[in-house]
Amino acid sequence: MSYFKEIYYGGLSLIEGLIVTGRRLFQPLVTVQYPRKKIPLSSAFRGHIELKIFEDSGTHKCIVCMSCEKNCPSGVISVQGVKQKEKGPKTLTDYVIDFSKCSLCGICVEICPTATLQYSREYELVGVTQADCRFDLLARLKKQVEQKEYEKNKQGKAA
Amino acid sequence: MSSDWFRLILGLLIALGFSQLNALFLVWLERKVAGHIQLRPGPMEVGPHGLLQTIADGVKLVGKELILPFKADRKLFFLAPVLVFTPVLVGFLVLPFGQNMIIRDMNLGVLLIFGFSTITVLAILAGGWASNNKYALLGAVRSVAQNIAYEIPLLLSVMSVVLMVNSLSFSEIVNSQKTVWFIFLQPLAGLIYLISATAETNRAPFDIPEAESELVAGFHTEYSGMGFGLFFLAEYTNMFIVCAVATSLFFGGWQGLFGINLGIPGVFWFLFKTYALIFIIMWVRWTFPRVRFDQLMNFAWKVMIPLSLVNLVITAIVLKFV
Ligand code: SF4
Numbered sequence: 001m002s003y004f005k006e007i008y009y010g011g012l013s014l015i016e017g018l019i020v021t022g023r024r025l026f027q028p029l030v031t032v033q034y035p036r037k038k039i040p041l042s043s044a045f046r047g048h049i050e051l052k053i054f055e056d057s058g059t060h061k062c063i064v065c066m067s068c069e070k071n072c073p074s075g076v077i078s079v080q081g082v083k084q085k086e087k088g089p090k091t092l093t094d095y096v097i098d099f100s101k102c103s104l105c106g107i108c109v110e111i112c113p114t115a116t117l118q119y120s121r122e123y124e125l126v127g128v129t130q131a132d133c134r135f136d137l138l139a140r141l142k143k144q145v146e147q148k149e150y151e152k153n154k155q156g157k158a159a
Numbered sequence: 160m161s162s163d164w165f166r167l168i169l170g171l172l173i174a175l176g177f178s179q180l181n182a183l184f185l186v187w188l189e190r191k192v193a194g195h196i197q198l199r200p201g202p203m204e205v206g207p208h209g210l211l212q213t214i215a216d217g218v219k220l221v222g223k224e225l226i227l228p229f230k231a232d233r234k235l236f237f238l239a240p241v242l243v244f245t246p247v248l249v250g251f252l253v254l255p256f257g258q259n260m261i262i263r264d265m266n267l268g269v270l271l272i273f274g275f276s277t278i279t280v281l282a283i284l285a286g287g288w289a290s291n292n293k294y295a296l297l298g299a300v301r302s303v304a305q306n307i308a309y310e311i312p313l314l315l316s317v318m319s320v321v322l323m324v325n326s327l328s329f330s331e332i333v334n335s336q337k338t339v340w341f342i343f344l345q346p347l348a349g350l351i352y353l354i355s356a357t358a359e360t361n362r363a364p365f366d367i368p369e370a371e372s373e374l375v376a377g378f379h380t381e382y383s384g385m386g387f388g389l390f391f392l393a394e395y396t397n398m399f400i401v402c403a404v405a406t407s408l409f410f411g412g413w414q415g416l417f418g419i420n421l422g423i424p425g426v427f428w429f430l431f432k433t434y435a436l437i438f439i440i441m442w443v444r445w446t447f448p449r450v451r452f453d454q455l456m457n458f459a460w461k462v463m464i465p466l467s468l469v470n471l472v473i474t475a476i477v478l479k480f481v
């Protein structure tokens with residue numbers, strides 16, 4: 001008797017399995033065709049770090065205190081700045097990171113006294129050498145500022 | 160006589176062309192079904208909804224080098240993929256696609272198809288043996304064991320139908336299903352046939368001979384280029400044949416349900432039913448995990464064969480006294 005019972009319940013469970021996958025055929029797809037369609041990034045996404053642009057000054061607020069460089073556990077960051085006046089503040093001349101070594105630990109972002117560091121939303125990064133992973137954040141910032149101004153001008157003209 | 164030969168050769172050529180097209184379509188369908196079951200779109204890039212993807216893959220396969228493994232049996236190694244494809248082609252000869260659309264209406268058609276289909280196993284064994292590779296050989300040996308086990312319930316379930324019609328000719332079997340399909344009279348035989356047929360075509364959950372997680376690719380591990388392509392082609396053509404036979408034996412062939420034809424030509428009924436069955440087999444493949452070898456054998460010898468035997472005996476008794 002248990003022989004037939006086994007066949008019966010086995011068959012039932014097989015049909016149940018088929019129903020599960022059969023339903024899947026009509027559910028919306030999860031995968032998107034990547035280069036053409038993209039899904040929104042999570043707000044917690046961490047790309048490589050970048051310099052924030054502040055609305056009031058239109059640029060970053062780095063004071064070249066070197067905290068980020070000193071505290072980075074992986075030695076990713078190198079910051080350079082010069083003094084304009086003898087007893088004045090330093091201005092940033094160079095901010096380069098080697099992203100290939102960054103562990104995205106977030107210490108630099110947290111430690112920055114002026115909160116000028118943030119994670120970028122960049123994820124389409126490709127490189128074949130370590131040099132490709134070196135990002136000049138200051139140059140990147142300049143480009144972003146220019147882009148912003150260009151767009152502003154365009155909008156102004158259109159309006 | 161000459162018109163007979165003409166018909167035969169023309170039919171074979173059409174069958175050859177059709178089997179290629181069919182395989183191209185089925186590979187695409189398989190990937191689509193697999194994709195949608197896993198909530199992916201499947202092939203999308205080449206052609207509308209990826210329809211031309213298999214053609215691109217085929218071109219790639221043709222362009223690849225045929226590699227002969229070290230110390231392999233050269234003749235057998237190249238013979239096997241050709242051999243695997245011949246019986247599949249023979250199957251097309253006796254399949255009734257429509258009322259008069261049958262290349263050669265033999266009175267032993269059923270026997271012919273099942274007789275020739277065993278050559279597939281031989282080809283798989285030859286390929287696995289000739290490859291000089293332990294995985295290939297293991298896969299081939301498993302394939303033989305599995306096919307021997309599942310051939311029995313397959314033939315026994317077919318026998319039940321043959322007993323009812325009293326003929327081995329496909330057109331007669333189809334003709335006697337004018338009002339009621341045999342699946343309603345022989346549901347158990349139909350089910351057993353479909354399960355054994357899945358095993359015969361080495362498809363999941365019975366794809367032990369090529370179990371990729373254990374045997375790399377089983378019997379065709381060492382095949383590259385078109386050698387692999389032919390095995391692939393044969394698998395999908397085999398699937399079509401098996402489902403076409405099931406359509407003819409159990410689902411009324413080119414006839415509509417309960418004699419209602421809806422004015423649709425028989426060929427379309429036939430193809431529709433065949434592809435529906437193929438779809439079910441694909442659906443099964445992407446639902447169930449592969450069974451273990453002992454489970455497979457137990458299932459064949461302890462469940463399928465006794466049940467099909469009982470079914471056959473009951474059929475015989477009922478036919479005798481009714
Ligand atoms: S996230 Fe961590 S590892 Fe990366 S640069 Fe900042 S401090 Fe260094």
Ligand code: SF4
Nearest residue numbers: 062063065066068112
């Ligand atoms: S911690 Fe902030 S302010 Fe200090 S050097 Fe780094 S980025 Fe500049």
